[in-house]
Amino acid sequence: MTIDPSKVRRFAHGSRVPGWDEAADLAKDPAVVPDPASTPVPAQVRAAIEAHMASYPDVRSAAIPALHVVQREHGWCSPTAIEQAACVLRLTPAYLAAVATFYDMFSTTPKGRHDVYVCTNISCSMRGADALYEAMLTAAGDDPDFHVKAFECLGACDIAPMASVNGEYVGPLEPADCARLVDDLRAEREVLPDKQLRKRKVAGT
């Protein structure tokens, strides 16, 4: 299997990364703390972030909770969302972008409203997680509301193969359950009530 160099797509300066030399917004300086006067922040977002800031000796510690708040508000960590968090925390957007890109649960690209994380780590994959992930992708189709992601160990190997649906752990799943799961989410119902982890008893009892 050799790579044909003429088939490799190249962008500016021979890079294989498209748009690597374009700043997100050339008009704004990400290294400057946003001006509260020109950065409107919704009142509930400000209140939630300030509540988090009050629980820590150093406001910087509220960076992750603040990003959770703005991601919930905006659907993803958009430049606007990061700027709002930065404005309340009095940090630079560049700093928060650095934090947001480090963690798996923050998305710096637009994503669907429903997070479906399918665990594809060792224990789950030995019980058919890869087939489950494929089935989940097929069931969600190209619906923009769904954000199906293969995730590393979610800490629920007792119900392998499993998925976390908007934070609700469900399992053990069959590929056939995916259609029901997607239907439940579309109808805004409780997801697979018979397979929820929170209702499960301790093993061996």
Place this chain on the structure above:
Amino acid sequence: MKVLYKDLDEPGLNTLDGYRRRGGYDMLRKALKMEPQDVLQQMLDSNVRGRGGAGFAMGKKMSFIPKGAMDKYLVCNADESEPGTFKDRELMQKNPHQLLEGIIIGAFAIGANKSFIYIRGEYQHQADVLDAALAEARAAGLVGERILGSDHSLDLVVHRGAGAYICGEETALLDSLEGKRGNPRLKPPFPAVQGLYKGPTLINNVETLMNVPVVLSMGAEEYVKLGTETSTGTKVVSVSGCVQRPGNYEVELGTPSREIIYGLAGGPREGRTIKAWFPGGSSAPLLPGSDEFLDLPYDFDSLAKAGSMLGSGAIIVIDDSISIVDVALKTAKFYRHESCGKCTPCREGTNWTVKMLERIQTGEATPMDLDIMASVQDQIIGNCLCVLGDSMAMPIGSMIKHFRAEFETHIEIARERGGLGVSIPQVNRGEQAGPYPMLEPA
């Protein structure tokens, strides 16, 4: 004997009333009447070893915290992300108050007034349960200013992470808690001297802290009778993978591994045999499924002597239907994804290991790649700030060691399937080079 898992499914246990019905927070009352030094001595005498992975004695760790008036912190590590581990999740969800009680007593013993529970972001339900329990405890005067009329005050915060395995490493956890990217720090200074916000910090796993009220209620002399001499107490073992009844089982340390895998978890499915097992999460070197290893007592020292480790107490069973190459690739991919990128041996080593394993899968590898892969693992171990790289190097190294023949067969089969033909022996490794005769040196 069950200590943490005793009637864990009791209805209402996750509420303050339910926990009090079984004597909850009595130990806190008792501890607050004691001198902090005496509480610490109980922990030292009980010889409880950390349940998070390293197995360091908790009492000893507590005794490293300097005395005197300064801002000290106790951080509970609930960032349970080790593949195969799910004990803390169940414990926190079903019995949150025992964790809170352990934290409050621990903070009293070291003189900390501020405490954090760093819980992984994916555990949303468990974090909600902890928040609710914390609100109840605060309303009852168990957390806050002057707890139960004593001089001890403690502020407790449940901090939700956002999905990063590395944040389970103690110094990376501290960086993450300070609102930074979760990169590990250079040690020393150890967190006990300079940790969170540069103050002395004690970091313990959920299960370890939940053992604190247990030690106090039983007394250290009684507690050491559980388990073995050097591994005292009980351990919650998460069994998963190719077994019939995966789940958490609490056993006394020193229980034969066979009894856990076959007796409690039901063993492999009908007609299957155990090919290999991880004794302590995916970071622990893999052990073959032969009698010699299955008969090992499940405790810290026996597993270390056998060349593996107890780690977080997660047994992942692999049966003979699973290809060891697939397991190796899954393991390596996980560590590649989770490597924070700070140290070169880990960042590059995990990446190249994945690439080499993928070459084996696609039929582009030769047996020489196994030697290169093994040498990459050797060069990761001990050369990074934290043990994430080692956590990949040790299991992958052990897989190559114990299952070299299977890797070599896989390489040849994949080459044939890919139309590349048999591999040419490139290094003189005697009989190991495959089924084809070695070339005579010219």
